[in-house]
Amino acid sequence: MTPEELSSVVKTTLAEAVASGDINLETLPENVRVERPKSRDHGDWATNIALQLAKPAKMNPRQLAEALATRLTEHPGITRVEVAGPGFINVTLDAAAAGQLAQSIVEGGETFGHNQALTGHVINLEYVSANPTGPLHMGHTRWAALGDALLRLLRASGADVTAEYYINDAGNQMNVFAATVLAALHGEDTPEGGYPGEYINDLAKIVAAQRPDVRDLPRPEALKVVREIAYPAQLAQIRGTLQAFGVHFDEWFSEKFLHDEKLIDSAIATLREQGNIDDRDGAVWLRTTDFGDDKDRVLIKDDGEPTYFAADAAYYLSKRERGFSEKIYILGADHHGYVGRLKAMAACAGDDPEQNIEILIGQLMSVKGARLSKRKGNVIALDDLIEWLGTDALRYTLARYPADSPIDVDPEVLQSKTNDNPVFYVQYAHARACNAARNAEAQGVDHSSFDAAQLTHEREEELLAHLAKFPNTVARAAELREPHRVARYLEDLAGAYHAWYAKCRIAPSTREDGTVEPVTDLNRTRLWLNSATAQVLRNGLTLLGVSAPDQM
Known part of the structure; x- marks a missing residue:
């Protein structure tokens, strides 16, 4: 007998008790949770359903539990039912019923373990979302492993989940990226604030191969050409790294799309309709302090340019408009300050910040003996970690610890073929x-x-x-x-x-x-x-x- 089958038995028994008048309930619970008791002396399974239903049934929980226990004892496959404490029901199965689980697992195959705990939940899960200005590095590795594992778990539990990568392809970092590649094309030093690493020279070669005339173009035009070629090339490299790591996204959402399609203007209009917009000092402000933020946030600066937060708001609202009632963000430790502002923004948009948005903040990881990659820049690249330690070792280790705990990975342990690994x-x-x-x-x-x-x-x-x-x-x-x-x-x-x-x-x-x-x-x-x-x-x-x- 599987836990699901026992749960169904308890639910059916409850319905029979209600029908006979032993228990008075207007509605039956959709699910009955059964769990392993901490001690095997208390039986094979336990449920607290009597405690949950005592108030609506207007019964003492122990009395309700005893009414169920009497009926459960008569069920084939159950050898003993005991009521413990204030109303816990402990169930012991006979050997045949307990052993039947083995056959059920084999027949269930790869779907065994799947459940309906989150059926009806429609979720947008965003993770990694690194800037497309360089290779993925160790800082992204943990979020890739955790995000993909969570995606698989949510789907196995019945949720309808879309995995999304937010591409930060708008803003000044893309201008700096193009300028860095252009400098490499001309054999110049990396500009101040530019991106170091031999990968920039690789991108410069790709640009030169597609547009041999790029060095002769006026600088504004050359920058545009460089960006149009180098950006998709770098994004393709990121996609390839993630694929090698076993991580696949359903949606690659462009920040530039928010600007091009006027979604930021639309978002501000929506927030204004909610009554949470102020116009002051020549700028457009969102009153996030009304919902617990430490300060109000500027959406449009006094020069008419939208802020990064305006794009964040538009992106959030685009998720809602695409039908995602729940939005989960997996962010790094350096984004801890985003929690309050994003939740406040969701509230300003008329959503419930406790139901419609969830922000998971993860701590950093380190690897003993890892070396910086000159080719990839001043980082420990994910590609190098995969080659060094292997996808399995990395993914298992990173999924093995709570997201909010720092990890110091020991390569010697991960590469060992012992029980210590x-x-x-x-x-x-x-x-x-x-x-x-x-x-x-x-x-x-x-x-x-x-x-x-x-x-x-x-x-x-x-x-x-x-x-x-x-x-x-x-x-x-x-x-x-x-x-x-x-x-x-x-x-x-x-x-x-x-x-x-x-x-x-x-x-x-x-x-x-x-x-x-x-x-x-x-x-x-x-x-x-x-x-x-x-x-x-x-x-x-x-x-x-x-x-x-x-x-x-």
């Missing part, structure tokens, strides 16, 4: 399960039969308990925006699998006389459990954007 530990468990299946199948063990009641060894009970936690782990990781929950779960599951593997043979044993014992249903059923474990390990690694090798 968390990604190796988990991937090895998957490879071991695949190898165990190959060996068992070579000795005639197959999936032709399944007898869940035979999975009674304490290590099997422990492994099944870990497997059952996966859907809820995925749902909670998505709801709390915490991919690290999945990584830590996988490490616990790997440990439970290794312990089971050491005690419970899948393939038949060899007798003292050298003959092999016949294949039994226990062998076949353990193969199902082995396959189920491999499937969950694979599904979890996939959610983190990490591969699951079948041999190592």
